[in-house]
Every structure is written in structure tokens, then in C-alpha cells.
Amino acid sequence: MAKIDTRGMSCPQPVLMTKKGIESNPNNIDILVDNNTAKNNVSRFLKSAGYTFEVTKLDEDYLISAKK
Amino acid sequence: MEGKKGIIFTGAIVGIIAVSLVKFGNPLNMGFCIACFIRDIAGGLGLHRAAVVQYLRPEIMGLVLGAFIMALSKKEFSSRGGSSPFIRFILGMTVMIGALMFLGCPLRMVLRLGGGDLNAIVGIAGFAVGIALGIFFLNKGFSLKRNYKLSKAEGFVFPIINILFIILLLSAPTFIFFSEKGPGSMHAPIFISLASGLIVGALAQRTRLCMVGGIRDLFLFKDTYLLSGFIAIFVFALIGNIGLGYFKIGFLGQPVAHADGIWNFLGMILCGFSSVLLGGCPMRQLILAGEGNTDSVITVIGMLVGAAFSHNFGLAASPKGPTLNGQIAVVICLIVVGFIGYFNSEILSNEHEVKGEVKVG
Numbered sequence: 418m419a420k421i422d423t424r425g426m427s428c429p430q431p432v433l434m435t436k437k438g439i440e441s442n443p444n445n446i447d448i449l450v451d452n453n454t455a456k457n458n459v460s461r462f463l464k465s466a467g468y469t470f471e472v473t474k475l476d477e478d479y480l481i482s483a484k485k
Numbered sequence: 486m487e488g489k490k491g492i493i494f495t496g497a498i499v500g501i502i503a504v505s506l507v508k509f510g511n512p513l514n515m516g517f518c519i520a521c522f523i524r525d526i527a528g529g530l531g532l533h534r535a536a537v538v539q540y541l542r543p544e545i546m547g548l549v550l551g552a553f554i555m556a557l558s559k560k561e562f563s564s565r566g567g568s569s570p571f572i573r574f575i576l577g578m579t580v581m582i583g584a585l586m587f588l589g590c591p592l593r594m595v596l597r598l599g600g601g602d603l604n605a606i607v608g609i610a611g612f613a614v615g616i617a618l619g620i621f622f623l624n625k626g627f628s629l630k631r632n633y634k635l636s637k638a639e640g641f642v643f644p645i646i647n648i649l650f651i652i653l654l655l656s657a658p659t660f661i662f663f664s665e666k667g668p669g670s671m672h673a674p675i676f677i678s679l680a681s682g683l684i685v686g687a688l689a690q691r692t693r694l695c696m697v698g699g700i701r702d703l704f705l706f707k708d709t710y711l712l713s714g715f716i717a718i719f720v721f722a723l724i725g726n727i728g729l730g731y732f733k734i735g736f737l738g739q740p741v742a743h744a745d746g747i748w749n750f751l752g753m754i755l756c757g758f759s760s761v762l763l764g765g766c767p768m769r770q771l772i773l774a775g776e777g778n779t780d781s782v783i784t785v786i787g788m789l790v791g792a793a794f795s796h797n798f799g800l801a802a803s804p805k806g807p808t809l810n811g812q813i814a815v816v817i818c819l820i821v822v823g824f825i826g827y828f829n830s831e832i833l834s835n836e837h838e839v840k841g842e843v844k845v846g
Contacts, residue, residue, distance in 0.1 A: 424631065427568060427763075427780075428695075428698065429701065430623075432706060433623060433624075452561070454693050461708065
């Protein structure tokens with residue numbers, strides 16, 4: 418299980434970090450994002466890459482847990 | 486596909502409003518232009534003295550405040566900053582210098598195409614090359630590093646300044662400059678411009694409409710979400726321009742444009758390259774600034790200063806064509822942005838790793 422922290426990164430780095438993350442860890446991965454834009458962008462990317470995922474709202478962030 | 490309805494709708498509204506603003510008095514193919522309007526604001530504040538481009542364009546204030554109100558109401562307002570602010574300032578300047586060589590930001594580039602200005606095709610080609618350059622560095626690990634949460638007050642300052650600008654516009658004190666001729670003198674009634682900005686700002690905040698993001702995401706992820714907004718703006722501006730009789734196809738004699746292909750191309754390479762490194766086009770920077778991102782505020786201030794430099798030092802092109810100073814500036818800025826890309830990517834740190842391994846070995 419890999420965990421990627423994309424908080425505070427500007428567009429499109431959250432998606433790039435996710436992409437890099439699933440290359441080295443293709444089965445399941447957790448991604449931490451801190452804004453709605455990144456949440457939507459990462460979700461859209463995971464969907465197109467064939468992943469199923471759950472989004473959990475944390476205090477000020479979102480945790481996206483993705484599985485292939 | 487379901488998810489694209491919002492952004493296509495937003496693009497359509499932007500296209501329609503842009504053409505309507507021309508009908509109400511804005512210069513042709515300039516219903517919206519973030520670069521031109523920030524340049525006009527720089528002139529209105531007296532930061533440059535180009536007499537034909539001075540006006541406090543309320544579309545800009547509307548965009549910021551529309552995004553601000555929408556972000557607040559959706560609980561997405563968040564004061565943030567600290568991600569390489571000074572480099573962002575410089576990139577704001579280079580975006581502006583590139584855009585004023587072409588005579589338009591990426592949004593106006595699409596609106597110009599919708600008006601039949603074929604120079605915009607050259608601009609789009611340059612823009613795409615600039616985006617590809619930016620992507621090269623993104624793939625090499627380019628990052629301006631993280632931003633951080635700041636006190637709420639920090640994020641409120643910029644929207645408040647925009648309210649003050651509206652007050653300055655309405656009260657028109659003598660120290661604010663208003664063009665009496667040229668593009669700066671051509672403008673829609675204040676409240677129509679302001680309302681247009683508010684609507685577009687609110688919609689762009691919801692949909693994350695971004696001109697540079699469209700082509701970038703297509704190249705990088707084969708994702709067409711943002712591109713569909715870009716295309717919708719073009720289609721609806723085209724329909725609107727044909728409907729209102731503004732459409733005129735060709736390279737020569739286009740409104741507030743020149744036909745020097747090489748410099749249109751290079752100007753938009755600079756604009757696209759800088760925008761990718763910033764993470765969004767000039768319009769998107771305004772929206773983010775309204776959402777509380779003070780790195781984007783710094784970028785917008787960089788654009789404002791860049792516009793003032795461009796006119797004070799004779800860098801900005803005019804319908805007569807580019808200036809020699811402008812050509813030199815674009816080349817220097819391309820080199821500067823290249824260095825910014827290089828020194829903020831992992832090209833350097835990889836070399837260090839290799840060296841390190843050799844030492845250990």
C-alpha cells in the first residue's frame with residue numbers, strides 16, 4: 418500500500434503524482450488531496466485508469482483510496 | 486460524458502457573453518481578455534502611460550469577486566500561499582510579455598479565432614508548443630513546491646482590493662486614467678461588464694475552466710474535460726460573431742491584432758510555457774486568487790507589473806506589429822522560463838543522486 422500526499426501542490430501535480438504512484442504500486446494506493454479541484458482531477462484520472470475508489474472527507478482534506 | 490455538461494455550458498456562456506460585451510462596447514474580439522484588461526488596469530492606475538490602453542476593466546473585478554463569492558458559498562474558500570511566490574511573480578510577468586506580443590491572453594486567442602482572425606491559429610500552434618515545453622519539465626519532476634494554509638485574512642485582501650477598484654471606477658477620481666481614444670476608451674457599461682465578470686467568475690470557479698489546462702491535460706493524460714470548455718468558447722463565439730455580423734475571416738486587418746506570424750507564434754510559446762509552470766492560464770489565476778490562493782494573487786500582480794513594463798519599455802506589440810524591444814524581451818523571457826523549469830525540476834537532483842552513488846560505490 419502506497420500513500421501519496423499531494424496537499425498544497427498546484428495543478429496538475431496531484432494527478433502526475435498519482436500516475437507515478439500507480440506505476441510503482443499498481444494494486445492499491447491512498448492519495449491525500451486538500452482541495453476539490455485536485456479531488457475531482459485525481460478521481461477522473463483513476464476512473465480512466467480503471468480503478469475503483471472511495472473518497473473519505475477528513476478535517477480539511479480528502480483521502481482517496483483506490484484499488485484495481 | 487455526463488461530467489462535461491457543466492464545463493461545456495460554462496464555455497458556451499463565456500463565448501456568448503464575450504460577443505455580447507463587444508456589442509455593448511468592448512473592442513472587437515475583446516469581450517474578455519485577461520491580459521489586455523490587466524494591462525488596461527495598469528494604465529488606469531498610471532503604472533504605464535500608454536494613453537490608448539487605460540481603464541479599470543470591471544470584468545476583472547467581477548471574475549475575482551464571482552469566484553470569491555462562489556468559493557465562500559461552497560465552502561471552498563481557503564487562504565493558501567507560500568509556493569515559490571517570487572518565481573510565480575516572474576512567471577506572471579513573462580506570461581504578460583508573451584501575451585502582449587501576441588495581443589491577447591489564451592482566452593482572447595480563442596475569441597479571436599471565433600471572430601475569424603486566422604493569426605489566432607498561429608497563436609494556438611505556439612501555445613501548444615509552449616505547453617509541450619512545460620510538460621517536458623513537469624515530466625522531469627518540475628514543481629514550485631507546496632503551498633500552506635494561511636490566516637483567513639490573507640485570502641480576503643485581494644477580493645477587498647477588487648471592491649476598492651470598483652469604487653475607484655465608479656467615483657473616477659482625477660488620479661485614475663481613462664483613455665479617451667483607442668481600445669481603452671471602448672467599453673461596455675460598467676454594470677454590464679461587472680455582471681459579466683461575476684457570472685463567468687462564478688461558473689469558472691465551479692468548473693475549473695482553464696485555457697492552458699485543456700491542451701495540457703490532452704497531451705499529458707488524454708483527458709478532454711477542460712478542452713471541451715475551450716472548444717465550447719470557440720464554437721459559441723463563432724456563432725455569436727456570425728450572428729452579429731462581426732465575423733471576418735483572414736490574417737490582415739483584424740481588430741487589435743498584427744499579422745507577424747513568427748512573433749505571434751513565439752509570444753504564445755512564452756505564454757503557454759509560463760502558464761503550464763504556473764499551473765493555469767491567466768483567467769484561472771484570477772479565479773484561484775478569488776478562492777484565497779495568494780500565490781495566484783502574486784502571479785496576478787506579476788502580470789500587472791509585466792504589463793506596466795511592457796508599455797513603459799515599448800515591449801508590447803501593436804496592430805502595426807511587434808517592436809524590436811518586444812522581440813528581445815520575448816527571447817530573454819523564454820530563456821528565463823527555461824531556467825525556471827530547469828532549476829525547479831529533478832533534472833539536477835537526479836545528477837546529484839548519480840554522483841552520490843558513484844561516491845558510495
